[in-house]
Amino acid sequence: MTKSYNFGNEPRQDELSSLVAKEVQRVLAQHNTIIAAADLLSAHEQAIHDDLTALASKFVHGLAAGAARFFDASAREAAPLTVRTEGAHGCAVKVRDQQSDCLRIEDWAGQVAGPTYLEQHFGIPRSTLHWWQRHNDVVALRKGARKHVFPLAQFIDGRPAPGIRQVLSLIANPRPAWLWLIRPSPLLDGRVPIEMLRQDLAEEVILAARDFVST
Template structure:
């Protein structure tokens, strides 16, 4: 797919140096390949964007450059402390180490589409009393926003109820932000699949097993 994008750019006379052309093609191809596998709420959010693509992509590239630079620095420091032979794959950051980072981040920047109890009652027909009962029992992911207000990620609901297995994951990963962060990212222990998508497809056993191992 990246090769097809590269050919298209060349045919349309896009003036890029060789290295930039390869990078642009690889990025465009990766985006096109990944988009069909995103959760529905993320795809809807992307397709609803009208304009502003240049600014959004500039911000994305800045974040990528900062992350790569940080990873390179961390790798260099690690190499100084513990030399290795050949190329060593960086260790994945432990889930628990992200707790304070997620606590300080805006929910909208990482959690996907979320909504409060009013929206869920009007659009999903979930009574507030039911939603609060689920929250008290640890059966739904509720993310604190601001003082005492909570919002609820929409991707966790299937037919007006939390996806099966949510309560077991929350019992294993008791920090709600950590739990939702893990649920919405590809998991190496699950073959690169996204846990919340597996729960939505009733693939509960493997997801719960991995969540318990992480706890």
């Protein structure tokens, strides 16, 4: 919990200034007592000394007031910094949550990646990926409210494996569709559908998907 201290009210400034000024006056008074006891100053010198004492007290009073104003300004500047820090912390938490989402998806879906990774490492422009997604040429798994990640096993040389569109037309929900694609299928003699698509055996996989839906 972030604490805030109010340095800006006038009573605090006056209190600080008064305390410092009183302390200076006390020290100077002790000095005057010692000097008077020693009878080292003339009357004229004593008057000058009194004037210097008053000036010193005034100066310290102003200095203390300035210090109080400085602390007040520092406190005001620290407040937005605290907000920014909390905001950065919130952002870091969000990033960690997104990473956790990806890890949870990868527990069952295998390695996945977002559009930025696919563009940088697979050379797939975002516009192309979006077009594939709209036309069911790729399996897009929802991560969070609106974002999607894409299983990497479905790509061959920067393009989706042929036959994914037909599979998604039969198994409309991308999650069960991808689960079926990555598991050995009895309808394919224990072979894995996505591996067959990568080997250009789309026709067999599409027939098996049709039989899977019908049963």
